[in-house]
Amino acid sequence: MNTPNWILQRARLTPERVAISWGEEQWTFREVAERSMDIARKMRGTGLREGDRVALLTSGGPETVFLIHGGLLAGFELVMLNIRLTEAELAYQIKDSGAEAVFTDDLLLDRAPDSTAVSRLLAGEGTDFEPAALWEEDRTLTIMYTSGTTGFPKGVRQTAGNHLSSAVASVLNMGLQEGDVWLCAMPLFHISGFSILCRSLIYGMTVRLQTKFDAEASAKEIAEGSVTTMSAVSAQLVRVLDILESQNQKASGNFRQILAGGGPVPSPYIRRAEALGIQILQTYGMTETSSQTATLAAEDALRKTGSSGKPLFFNRIRIDGAERPGDEGEILISGPHVTPGYVGRFGDRPAQEDGWLHTGDIGRVDEEGFLYVLDRRSDLIISGGENIYPAEIEQVLAGHPAIAEAGVAGVEDERWGQVPAAFIVARKDVTAEELEAYCRERLAPYKVPKYYRFVGELPRNASNKLLRRELRDKFELQE
């Protein structure tokens, strides 16, 4: 379904409503549109044209929002770069996406030396142009990289139709009230954060922005009722709970819910949240589905512990090969929120088969239709909400001259949910410290293994496939 340009339409319909609030400052939808149009003109002034692919490497906050909206108004496909990546990882994504330009926060310029500093962009000349009145359903708004099972990150296309149907399906599930304010402490280059910006435009809702997650500030806003909804991963959630409990505070009556993604929330957290008047909505989503596919209603949170709930209204979920409720298998997803495909190296690989996305995740659906995610695809590690693919780390380790073979698995961590652990078959003497330093040069900090175990061989099945689950089990037995 084609829709009017979200940024301009929102500025026409509710110009005086607050769009973005950050610290003591705020901007109405009219102001956001004006600032973004100014940036759009400057972007077009550099010679870029509608339909060009443009990467952004920015650290969040309102200036990032204006830059994102500017890029959308300019008609670009925005490659959203993760600021936690190393220079080499960034270079891969910039090259793979075929970005015509990269705009980078001045402070991050050392990470992408060939890019254009935002300060230089803003000092430039603008070119007048007429922004598109309509956003076509299949227009790619954003491209986000998700680490691939092969070790090569894949650039996922997210269309206007994907983001729109995701935002609308969410509102049908979570409701919408006058005065709703969504606290965004998630990175805007992630779908978890970016989807909040889309909801803001589509709902006409205020986003309360944190440049970086601030647990103290989040707890204060929840207690005071200056926000009504928040997105969080378990590791953030528990810090907010700790603070509220330690200060003997509860959530304000205005505060409605925390949308909790990035893996299941342990039931003790849910009980603690309930005691503070906070509803926890657990959700299952991914970059390929522009955020939520299934969400567990707060009323079912304890009755269905460990479940990610039912599909949102536009979506369907089925378990590959399941003959009856409860059968385990690969989770397949269908709906207007599913990416049409990839760019770059994986550009010719279809994202769907017969209209279904094969997630690689293993799950089951119970007789009432509730989804349980049993194992993330390809032993995906989720650490503080970031997705980490073992294959990518294994490939880096395998490049070290002292290493014969390496296997990586996610192991439990109190703070981050999971962290990567490396299992090494060495060919020469090498220390854990040496390997860590080696990884730190080549991988974003959150991907660097926290543990290094030297083993005689790696567990493999008959067809020689690495059994990462066994690595994990072994690790946990030893601890």
Next chain:
Amino acid sequence: MNTPNWILQRARLTPERVAISWGEEQWTFREVAERSMDIARKMRGTGLREGDRVALLTSGGPETVFLIHGGLLAGFELVMLNIRLTEAELAYQIKDSGAEAVFTDDLLLDRAPDSTAVSRLLAGEGTDFEPAALWEEDRTLTIMYTSGTTGFPKGVRQTAGNHLSSAVASVLNMGLQEGDVWLCAMPLFHISGFSILCRSLIYGMTVRLQTKFDAEASAKEIAEGSVTTMSAVSAQLVRVLDILESQNQKASGNFRQILAGGGPVPSPYIRRAEALGIQILQTYGMTETSSQTATLAAEDALRKTGSSGKPLFFNRIRIDGAERPGDEGEILISGPHVTPGYVGRFGDRPAQEDGWLHTGDIGRVDEEGFLYVLDRRSDLIISGGENIYPAEIEQVLAGHPAIAEAGVAGVEDERWGQVPAAFIVARKDVTAEELEAYCRERLAPYKVPKYYRFVGELPRNASNKLLRRELRDKFELQE
């Protein structure tokens, strides 16, 4: 955007939520789906197939809902017949739409003698079939007739995409809360009533159903807070206000708003409603747009008296030929809620030009973007929420042997907003009573002119076009 079968999806997602409440009875979404599937099997058991066009002539209430949902599950295009039409008018619509079958409430059988009684349908044998898992965006769900400017009613196609985008745009404007209940006192064969059924399925919201508008019961529900929203036309609204005032009652804090269509609500009504704690959202919509195109926020109701507000998020409105804000002209509408076209006699006439629906209505948009509807298309008369086209009545009158020429215009009426008045150039002696009896045989009661004025000639412009506005002005001067 293709979506899962709304009826089955809703039964899967929120099976135990109340879908329909009526008198002392209620049905959950699971029960509604089961009853509707039973009817769908019986409909298919008569030999009808997916894609067939099937007309319904039913008087409302839950049985009508099950019949509608049954027809949608069976895969039909439903021709929604207005029970206030005469036998001849119904016969035209049935023939024009090419309906393969007509299912008629037993009590209405005399109006459509060749149709199948619902009781007979329900006593029949069912045939098992697999209902469509997905509803394609461009699948026609309903066909509703709207009187044409030529005197021939036009069958308007309303697709799944039209109804869906209308429902979603509405929720983005009006919000959605747990426990919302929409009071439906509108006919289900009208878009005003049918759109409430769509919202119920898409939102998972309870509809409180009245078979016929009951002012006393409506006032009671609003005062008690057993409903949160209601659709009404001015004539209904004022009766509800009268009752609440006479009983010294106010709206419950639960009650949020009345969506008021079918012409502007006089500002004294808005003030009275506000004093009772009722927000009035004035809306501009039509059969061709599957209900609301623009809606005035309650906060602007008095500041922008007479306006129908701004477009909903997915929609655009422009004034043909307008060069600056405030210029008057034909209202053009664009959006995913606009019908793709007509069936039958007008099947080859495009509904849109370059993506814009030409409404025939005259209006203006002010500098803030608020729409004012100045004159309904082709002198449309809106009487108690029903659309009446003067041309249709003029054509009937012209068939009377004593009449040389006839012109019809809408004149103000305290109860109905407007009623038709006929202006007759007679060729022989004839009385108003004779003409009224003549019309009553050929026209639905609400279309029969309330006044008959005999004149020497009809006002016409240079190109001989009848000036109905002058008829109206003349009538009002005389009264």
